[in-house]
Amino acid sequence: MDITVNDTKFKFAVFLFTGIPGQEDIYLWISVPFCLMYVISIVGNSVILFIIKTDPSLHEPMYIFLSMLAVTDLGLSIATMPTILGVFWFNSREISLDACFAQLFFIHSLQCIESSVLLLMAFDRFIAICNPLRYTSILTLPRIAKTGLVFVLRGVALIFPLPFLVKRFRYCRANVLSHSYCLHQDVMKMACADITVNNIYGLSVALFTMGLDSLLIFLSYVMILKTVLSITSSTEALNTCVSHLCAVLIFYTPEIGLSVIHRFGKSSSPLPPILLGYVSLLVPPLMNPIVYSVKSKHLRVRIIRVFVK
Template sequence: MKAPLGHNASAPNTDPAVFFLTGIPGLETFHLWISIPFCSVFTIALLGNTLLLYVIKTDLTLHKPMFFFLSMLASIDLVLSLTTMPKTLSIFWFRDREISLNACLLQMFFLHTFAIMESAVLLAMAFDRYIAICHPLRYNTILTHSLIVKVGLVALARGVLLMSPLPFLLRWLPYCGSHVISHCFCEHMAVVRLACSNTRFNNIYGIIVAFLVVVLDLTFISLSYAKILRTVLSLALKDEQLKAFGTCISHLCAILIFYTPVILSSIIHRFGHHIAPHIHILLTNFYLLFPPMMNPIIYGVKTKQIRERVLHLFHRKSF
């Protein structure tokens, strides 16, 4: 159902099956200009992750645990980008703010499920680096293809199980006031705020999920790197220390660019009531757009095998 001519998105909407996304509140007049960096980052993310997947798939020398985890990360980043950015750009370019309740809940489910999966894959990659540095002789016997597949399935199952209740919980809530979502996409807390009933359970569930995912995953990642650091410092030669720790740089960068804005966004959502809404929304878009754009660049620059394969690919096409 399209909004009638002259419809004011800020007015209350009586149709419970329709919501309206505002884009970035307070910056509506700049939407067209904001779309330029958004579209550029989106395009780089699509091209970079697609190229990364192609290189890993076609080069048999890259069929190793670290690169299998990296291909999982690239696939997740592609889904995250495609889940939010097409609708965001349609708001910026065509003022297409309307979204059905079902489409909104589906977008929210994919968004949060794959964000949880990305956290799990980053944890798996930390485990990969721990085994490679602390137990190098057992690397191939521990990180078998079977284990990698199981890790991927567990990451998917965890995301689906944790997020499956949310669409049902939100469907049961009454939305008797404004149906305007002050966001570029359907984020869980942004939708919860529209409900005109007690949402304490939704808030508590969101906090529990955030704790289970972010806090626990970061704790295990930190423990892995504490053991890695102890092993690296025990190496006699400085060159060996630098070489061992150099294999972790790309992963550490991926961790920082993913978790930093996630944590800041979560804190602002619950405690930053005096922070301008557009700051929070820009930060949320940052953690959805920046990691998918940067991960292929980081791993392409820092990983010799990928860098050489990409250069060879473009060099061959230039002839």
């Protein structure tokens, strides 16, 4: 499928996904746990949203932030499900360039938004523990809505240029991507052009969003720990942070590892970045509702009450 434009020859008009190399014979079996993970993620996050929306006693900052996290996780699951299940279930490996660029926009913007939500949740815990008397006056509903909107706009605005930055390239190299979905750092390597601008911009966005957010989350927990060690009910205070810390570690650890491997790694085996990629996109939406349901007594009681009825 050779296309000639301005005397420059394109070898490919599509990208090809990579599943798990060497395991092609058992793709249908591999699709079963992937499908199960998606079902649990979608049902779990939907239940969290339903419980918080229908129970007025949960209309407080901590649970509003949790509902924001659930919406973001649902978005991530929906953005990656068609291509991942398409590869393993239907053995469909092709994606058009425009569809790929659209998917990378949604994946990266939703990841930036999730990072922002985790930062807001850290701020919520910081105020609740370090300045409890001003908690309700600082975290008012209008302020939460405005802050959430600002962070959503930040994620969308910073990621918006990425599809256009990769769309301007001519793709005349091997068109096989490293994953079963499109990422900017993966797609730009397929271009037969200088990708310095993409590299610098992509790294800058990652540092300004996830890098800055993770640093602020770390600083907030330093302050929380300092406050907790000076009060008597330290165990109870720290218990409210455990679920958030789990969510932070689940999200940032594979994300940072994958970013480092893509930009600086020279691994001889393609398996580590592939597996880390699946962990970074599938595990947070799967684990967040489980962790919060287990660790939050109020939420757990209400979920049990709904299903017992």
